[in-house]
Amino acid sequence: MIELVVDQVHYQYPKAKKETLRGVDAVFPAGKTSSIVGQSGAGKSTLLYLISGLDVCTSGRILLNGKELLARDLDSYRRNTVATISQSYLLFPTRTVLENVLYPLQLAKTEKQAAVAEATKHLLSVGIEKELHNRLPSKLSGGEQQRVAIARCLAAQSQIIAADEPTGNLDEENSNEVMRILSDLAHNQGKTVIIVTHDRILAEQTDLQYRLENGKLYSNERNA
Amino acid sequence: MKYICRKPLLPSVLLVLMIFSLCFMTLFRQSILDNLLTVDKMYNSIQLTFQVLSGANTDNVLQLKDQTVTSIQAVEGVADCFYYLECPFSMRAPIQVANYSTVYGTNDLNFFSKERDIEITYGDGWDKDSVLIVEQSGVIPCILEVNMAAVMGLKTGDTFVVAPNANEDIDPQSAPSLNMVVAGTFTNNAGLLDYYSVIVSSDTFTGSPGFLYNDSMRESYYYYRTFHFQTNPAYNYDFQTIKDEVTSILNKDGDFILYSNVRILEKAVRPIEQKIRIQQMLVTPLSILLCISVAVMAMLLCSGFSTEILLRLCLGEKRWTVWLRMMSSLILLMVTEGVIALLIVRFVCGTQLILWSMQYLLLNVGLCIIAMAIQLAVFCNKNLVAFYQSKEE
Numbered sequence: 021m022i023e024l025v026v027d028q029v030h031y032q033y034p035k036a037k038k039e040t041l042r043g044v045d046a047v048f049p050a051g052k053t054s055s056i057v058g059q060s061g062a063g064k065s066t067l068l069y070l071i072s073g074l075d076v077c078t079s080g081r082i083l084l085n086g087k088e089l090l091a092r093d094l095d096s097y098r099r100n101t102v103a104t105i106s107q108s109y110l111l112f113p114t115r116t117v118l119e120n121v122l123y124p125l126q127l128a129k130t131e132k133q134a135a136v137a138e139a140t141k142h143l144l145s146v147g148i149e150k151e152l153h154n155r156l157p158s159k160l161s162g163g164e165q166q167r168v169a170i171a172r173c174l175a176a177q178s179q180i181i182a183a184d185e186p187t188g189n190l191d192e193e194n195s196n197e198v199m200r201i202l203s204d205l206a207h208n209q210g211k212t213v214i215i216v217t218h219d220r221i222l223a224e225q226t227d228l229q230y231r232l233e234n235g236k237l238y239s240n241e242r243n244a
Numbered sequence: 245m246k247y248i249c250r251k252p253l254l255p256s257v258l259l260v261l262m263i264f265s266l267c268f269m270t271l272f273r274q275s276i277l278d279n280l281l282t283v284d285k286m287y288n289s290i291q292l293t294f295q296v297l298s299g300a301n302t303d304n305v306l307q308l309k310d311q312t313v314t315s316i317q318a319v320e321g322v323a324d325c326f327y328y329l330e331c332p333f334s335m336r337a338p339i340q341v342a343n344y345s346t347v348y349g350t351n352d353l354n355f356f357s358k359e360r361d362i363e364i365t366y367g368d369g370w371d372k373d374s375v376l377i378v379e380q381s382g383v384i385p386c387i388l389e390v391n392m393a394a395v396m397g398l399k400t401g402d403t404f405v406v407a408p409n410a411n412e413d414i415d416p417q418s419a420p421s422l423n424m425v426v427a428g429t430f431t432n433n434a435g436l437l438d439y440y441s442v443i444v445s446s447d448t449f450t451g452s453p454g455f456l457y458n459d460s461m462r463e464s465y466y467y468y469r470t471f472h473f474q475t476n477p478a479y480n481y482d483f484q485t486i487k488d489e490v491t492s493i494l495n496k497d498g499d500f501i502l503y504s505n506v507r508i509l510e511k512a513v514r515p516i517e518q519k520i521r522i523q524q525m526l527v528t529p530l531s532i533l534l535c536i537s538v539a540v541m542a543m544l545l546c547s548g549f550s551t552e553i554l555l556r557l558c559l560g561e562k563r564w565t566v567w568l569r570m571m572s573s574l575i576l577l578m579v580t581e582g583v584i585a586l587l588i589v590r591f592v593c594g595t596q597l598i599l600w601s602m603q604y605l606l607l608n609v610g611l612c613i614i615a616m617a618i619q620l621a622v623f624c625n626k627n628l629v630a631f632y633q634s635k636e637e
Contacts, residue, residue, distance in 0.1 A: 034627070066629075074558065074628040099560025108635065112555055114250040127561060156250070176559070 021050035021210040022084050022101065022179040024071065026237075029080035031066055039078070040066045042235035048228070050179070053206045053213045055223040058232035064216040065184055067232065071214060072104045072182045073097040099127055102180040103173035107188030109165040111157040117143065117168050118153040124176035142171040146201055163194030170201055181205060183215045187222060199225055245573045247552070254545040255577060261541050262585045265534040265608060270593045270601045272530065276523045277597075283513050283520065287480040290509045294490065296471045299499030307467035312497040316471075319493070321479030321486045326355035326472045329449050331456065331465035335440065336405040336421060339396055345440030347406070349449040351376065353387070356443065359470055361434035364443075365390070367400025370427040376445035382453050385427035387443040393429050402426050406442065422453050480509065531604065535611050542612035546574070546619040553623045554631050563624045567617075574616050582609045 025048075031041040040063040048054045048071075058064045070077050073094045082089040089097060104110065111120050118139055125135035143153060146167040157165050166186060173181055183202060187195035199222065206213040206227070215226060223229050229240040248255060298306050317325055328350035335345070350356040353372040357364050364387055366375070375385045383403060388396075398404060404426070407419040430443065449455050449466070456462045475486055483506055494500040549570065556566045582605050589601050623631075 033629075065633075069629045069632065072558070074632055095560050095562055097560070098558060104558060110555055110558070110635075112247070112552055114247040114552065123556075124559060127559065 022212055023050050024048040024180060024212055024214070025081075025083040025086075026067070026071070027081040027083060029067075029070060029077045029082065031063075031070060031075075031077050033066075039235055041070075041077070043080070044232075044235070044237045046230055046237050046239070048180075048212050048214050050212045051206055051210045052227040053203055053215060053225075054228040054230065055215045055217055055226040056230045056232055056237070057217060057220060057223045060218065062232045063235055064218075064232050067237070068104075068182050068184050068214065068216045071180070072102055099124070099176070101178060102182055103176050103178035105166065105169050105173065105181065105183040105186045107185040109157065109162070109169050111165055111168060111172075113157060116154050116156055117148060117160065120157065120168055121171045121175045124172060128176075139171075139175055142174040143168065145174065146171045147197070161194075162189050163191070163197060166190060166194070166198050167201065170198070170205075174205075178211070180212045181214070183213065185217055186215060187217070187219070195222070245576050248549070248573055248577055251548060254541075254548050255581070258538070258541045258545055259581045259584060261538050262581055262605075262608060263588050265538050266585050266589045266601060266605055267592055269527075269531060269534060269604055270589055270597050272523070272527065273597055273600055274593060276520060276527070279516050279520045279523070283516050286509070286513050286516075288477045290480065290512065291477060292475045292480060292483055292504060292506055292509060294473050294475070294487070294502055294504045296468075296494060297501045297503055299501055306469050306471065306500075307498075308469075308471050308500070309497055310466055310468070312493060313468055313471060315493045316473060316490050319486060319489050321475050321482060322473050322490075323476040324474045326350075326352045326470075326474075327446065327468045328356055328359070328470055329446055329465070329467065330469050331449070331461070333406045333442065333455065336407050338398070338404055345438055345442070347386075347442045347444060347455055348437070349444050349446035349455065351446045353443070355472070357430070360436045362430040362432055362437060364428055364430045366428040367426065370400070375427045376447070378445060378448055378451065383423045383425045384444055384448050384453070386424045387428045387430050388426055389437065389439055389441055390429040390431055392439050393426060398426050400426050400428065420453065420457055422448075422455070483509075531607075535608050538608050539611045539615040542574075542578070543615050543619045546570075546616050546623070550623055550631075551635060553620070554628070554635055557624070557628055558632065567620050567624045570620050571613075571617060574620075575613055578609050578612055578616075 026044050026046040029041055029044045030039050032039040044067060046054075056064045056067060069075055070082060073089070076091045076094070084097075084101065112123065115123070118136070121139040121143055122135055125138060130138070140150070140153065144150070148164060148167055148171065152160060152164065157168065160168065170181075181202065186202070187198055190198060202213050202215065203225070205211045213226075215222070217223055231238045231240060296306065296308055298304055313325070313327070316322060328348050330346050330348050332344040333347045348356065348360075353364060353375060356362075364372075366372070370385065375387065378384055388398060393399065396404070402425070404424050405421045406424055407421055424442070424444075430437070444455075450462075456466055473490075475483060479486060483504075487502060487504065487506075491502050494502060553566055553570065557563065586598075586601060586605055590598060593601070
């Protein structure tokens with residue numbers, strides 16, 4: 021279980037005239053779902069990129085259980101600690117569903133047979149039946165693709181799930197299903213789930229809500 | 245590699261482009277070689293003939309000295325020579341003819357007959373070669389004008405006597421007699437030879453017995469009246485060198501002009517040589533253009549895998565590992581496609597230029613690999629946030 025703390029984080033894009041994030045402070049506890057809402061261009065996704073380890077902040081710190089995340093640790097952090105889910109699903113287009121979920125296990129050098137068994141287990145746990153395992157992602161519905169992405173997160177055994185508009189391209193039924201899975205990951209498996217969304221209704225389903233305005237984060241705590 | 249092959253469109257287009265590039269350049273190169281061979285064959289097959297003529301500042305009668313002819317014959321590349329000499333003679337028997345006529349000595353009767361527009365009929369047992377041989381008996385074979393032979397009652401095999409003297413200052417009776425045997429007759433088509441003309445071997449002019457029997461005769465009549473020579477076709481590429489050397493020899497003798505039929509050769513080979521020059525000029529730019537096209541296609545293929553690269557980086561794989569693994573797959577793909585292209589070219593174009601095709605293919609594949617390596621390195625070193633955002637958009 022990992023508690024992620026964002027401490028006075030500033031971020032400015034290269035060639036940008038002003039900072040996108042101007043001293044963001046937040047705590048994302050383990051075992052809870054957190055949401056970040058805000059208008060388009062507020063910097064929600066930027067914060068999520070930093071949490072996902074895609075880049076380092078211009079200034080400030082990101083702490084994992086009190087230990088600072090450094091630039092040299094980002095590859096390892098992305099491999100072992102954080103998993104990213106996106107509204108575009110981010111699946112390998114030329115790999116089958118099973119091969120997509122196998123990927124983090126191959127990175128971890130898991131033995132092949134064991135890796136296949138584990139990948140299959142995770143796919144079944146998110147409701148992807150076996151007959152879909154050898155299909156390419158393009159042959160799946162949006163909801164199924166998002167669940168495959170979640171199964172890959174489970175295979176990576178990531179403690180932090182960073183979801184950027186995970187239900188952006190899904191209908192209501194699939195959106196609810198995805199939210200149910202994410203909520204289960206947090207509450208029953210102790211993962212730190214952070215969701216960026218512009219959907220306030222979806223945000224209200226999370227345990228913690230943050231609002232990003234003018235580069236600063238404001239919190240709306242509610243009891244889980 | 246299996247993931248690359250699951251998106252077969254770009255690899256297929258790359259393969260087609262590679263095959264086209266290789267086939268095109270191989271056929272282009274084959275065309276150049278074929279043209280070079282054609283030119284070579286033309287040079288080796290066309291017989292160049294040179295003719296020595298009197299210069300503009302002399303009268304029309306050619307008077308070429310023997311030592312000049314000897315020098316020309318010694319020039320490397322000069323093969324066969326055709327000539328004749330002439331000097332006056334008088335008939336002694338069977339009819340004593342008061343007027344002097346002309347004896348023509350040649351080394352080639354076919355050449356002489358064309359030159360003077362006559363038709364020669366050989367007697368039984370005689371031909372164009374045997375007439376030019378003087379036996380030890382000293383009887384000189386000759387060709388007579390057909391009507392003159394009839395008037396004199398001479399037929400093939402008959403002998404008669406001539407005196408090789410035409411100098412007014414010398415008593416004709418003091419000139420030695422020469423025994424002749426009739427080897428054939430000639431018909432005077434264009435009237436270029438007089439009635440009493442006799443045709444013999446040019447050897448009889450200087451040999452013994454001979455028509456130029458003393459220094460005075462030699463001084464007056466030992467000149468070549470026509471001199472043609474042909475060059476060995478193997479020297480056709482150097483015909484200008486031969487021409488210059490012979491001209492230099494002629495200039496030491498007098499005012500002469502050297503005429504040749506080299507225009508025939510030039511007219512035949514010039515268009516092809518021009519075509520070859522253009523083709524050779526185009527080989528390099530075409531090669532570069534086609535190689536670059538294939539390399540650009542290879543880079544497009546790499547670009548098609550940018551999502552794969554981004555995902556692998558986002559999922560925590562190290563940049564250099566991603567680069568290395570992608571390069572391994574792509575190199576394997578390039579080598580496979582290269583082999584397929586080579587096999588197809590071998591089938592289409594044959595094996596003659598297979599080594600050249602392999603060299604060109606290596607260049608092509610090498611350039612593609614370099615281009616892909618650079619493209620992959622650019623992707624693998626991109627800022628992940630910018631890369632991620634571009635994919636999200």
